Amino acid sequence: MIRVLIADDHNVFVEGIESLISGSAEIVVTERCHTVQSVTERLAQTGIDVVLLDISFPQIEDGLGLCEFITRTYPSTKVIALTMHDDASLIKRVVKKGAKGYLLKNTTKTELLQAIQTVYGEKQYFNETIMQILLDDTPKNRRASHGLGAKPNLTPRESEVLNLISQGLTTQQMANQLFVSVKAVEFHRSSLLMKFGVPNTALLIKTAMELHCID
Amino acid sequence: MIRVLIADDHNVFVEGIESLISGSAEIVVTERCHTVQSVTERLAQTGIDVVLLDISFPQIEDGLGLCEFITRTYPSTKVIALTMHDDASLIKRVVKKGAKGYLLKNTTKTELLQAIQTVYGEKQYFNETIMQILLDDTPKNRRASHGLGAKPNLTPRESEVLNLISQGLTTQQMANQLFVSVKAVEFHRSSLLMKFGVPNTALLIKTAMELHCID
DNA sequence: GTGAGATATAGGGTAAACCCTAAATTTGCA
DNA sequence: TGCAAATTTAGGGTTTACCCTATATCTCAC
Structure with a gap:
């Protein structure tokens, strides 16, 4: 059973994620955190396999910092970044900070579940849209x-x-x-x-x- | 049974709203629309009592236009604006375009259900936070x-x-x-x-x- | 070590914005 | 009817933005 922590300050979004996950036999939402502090506290007290982290939570620099902190402090915990931003440079920054996956907030249930399972399996997850963005990231474009x-x-x-x-x-x-x-x-x-x-x-x-x- | 249409281009958010509403005996999500066009189509074909409209969908001016269109074309359909923006001037603009309610995207289940029932009952709905923002909106402030x-x-x-x-x-x-x-x-x-x-x-x-x- | 991107810099030139001063006409209101 | 505001217009000048071309250095990733 993959234990998931959702870090996002929007109730509705957290509910949405949880709803998408609720059908899975392999994944369970263990924690829902609305502040950076509660994330660090829950991580210290609870075994978490995957963190779904709103990278703009509450600002992008905060999200990046939290991502780095989680990755360094809990190496076995995988971070999937969630955001509305789809520019290549942010994707790269997030990955550099240790995220193993990157999902846009308009993701689907299938993708979400697949991403969680993929990163839990020690691999990186980028969907086609994100891959295309990275591939299109040439100087000319x-x-x-x-x-x-x-x-x-x-x-x-x-x-x-x-x-x-x-x-x-x-x-x-x-x-x-x-x-x-x-x-x-x-x-x-x-x-x-x-x-x-x-x-x-x-x-x-x-x-x-x-x-x-x-x- | 209050029939609700959710207009937002983020799957996860739509799922979240739906999840919050799913416990209600009086409210049902009838339609989920991810584009402005599908909103207008579904409205033309389906009886909708309340539209939950992301006012930045896809841009603020679009959302305002759609709000106005719905209000004028379907006078019995009430619009609740959903947004992350909490400034008084936008609230007033949205209300001027016909919205009967205004909710921030970090709303709770209780508020959401209450807002839907209130506007369905032909009244306007603003929670305490929004009311305070409006009350604080004096020329001096x-x-x-x-x-x-x-x-x-x-x-x-x-x-x-x-x-x-x-x-x-x-x-x-x-x-x-x-x-x-x-x-x-x-x-x-x-x-x-x-x-x-x-x-x-x-x-x-x-x-x-x-x-x-x-x- | 190499290449790409980011940043800095230069020279030269034109277009456009901005400023100052001034006058004339039109419109609306008391 | 008179006055003030709005609008139009002019001449002259300076400042600033914008465009084109080019080079150099630093940093980072492979």
């Missing part, structure tokens, strides 16, 4: 416009510059603040326009806000 | 919490130009579209910057979006 609606994959610097632009700073002001040249900032601005597929700053900010890319 | 100035009083032309700016048009393109000179457009641009108290277009768009001045 990454640079291409995703069109509207898809959240582009921003580098840390790009994300930083985007936020500074949205605060109304000029390129020169950003250069001063980041201790780089104006040319370096312009480069990132160009990359942002290209990645969002927009012609200018106005539409960049509007689009980025709609996609929640701005803090 | 709104100014303080956002750190923004009040929504400025825009002339019709200014509003028009603001929207065109946010669509990425250049000043020349706007002049062509509005049958005025470039200078006229520049004048309105200057007025917008002054009224919003911002130094450039980037911050203008960000601020205007936060204040919901952009369509």
Whole structure:
């Protein structure tokens, strides 16, 4: 019997996962945790085989940190990351932190059960969608416009510059603040326009806000 | 028996909702829809009493549009908005579009069932958290919490130009579209910057979006 | 060690935004 | 009818964004 801990702060989601698992003869939901602290506590007190971890729980950096903590502290416990994010760089970061599986939150019952069994069997689990995303992750594709609606994959610097632009700073002001040249900032601005597929700053900010890319 | 349609593109979430509802003797999940199109189709073919609508499904503007469509086309069908967003302005926009209830995605079984029964009984449902948010939404709090100035009083032309700016048009393109000179457009641009108290277009768009001045 | 990605930087140029000053016309309201 | 606001428009100028081309360095993974 594979013992599963669900770490997610949304009741409904936890219920959904549990419902999907409830038909399995081999898997049982042992713990449901709504805070990072309760995850660490339950792990210390209970034998858990697989953790289903919302990687945005409560923020992405927290989820990554928790993933790393679990993997290091409980090597026999496997982590499957759950998230709405499907960009290649996040997938890679999560795997680097020790996750053995990666599922989008629109996963199906079949996939969920299969993922749990696969990671329990000491293998990694990525479904076709995720595999395709990783396979498509080439320099050329990454640079291409995703069109509207898809959240582009921003580098840390790009994300930083985007936020500074949205605060109304000029390129020169950003250069001063980041201790780089104006040319370096312009480069990132160009990359942002290209990645969002927009012609200018106005539409960049509007689009980025709609996609929640701005803090 | 209250017939419920769940409109959300996340399987797990739909399963979760269904699981919460499954114990009720008075409520049954009749339809589960993962696209806007299937919502409209199922509504046309099936009697539905309550729609549980993810308002970010697939984007907020889509959700709002769908909410309005349902309310107008099927007046006896009540919409409960589901979302992770808890800001007062969105709540008000959703209610204006016809929703009778507003639930956060971390709702409990008790609340969910109560909300469904309440709206089915022709009343609005807001839980304590939402009520508090609405009660706290005073001009003073709104100014303080956002750190923004009040929504400025825009002339019709200014509003028009603001929207065109946010669509990425250049000043020349706007002049062509509005049958005025470039200078006229520049004048309105200057007025917008002054009224919003911002130094450039980037911050203008960000601020205007936060204040919901952009369509 | 090599290649790719991220970051930084440069030169040169044009387009566009932004600013300042000023005047004229139209519209709505008291 | 007069006045204020809205709108339109102009001339002139500076600042900033945006585009194109190119090179260099660092880091990381294989």
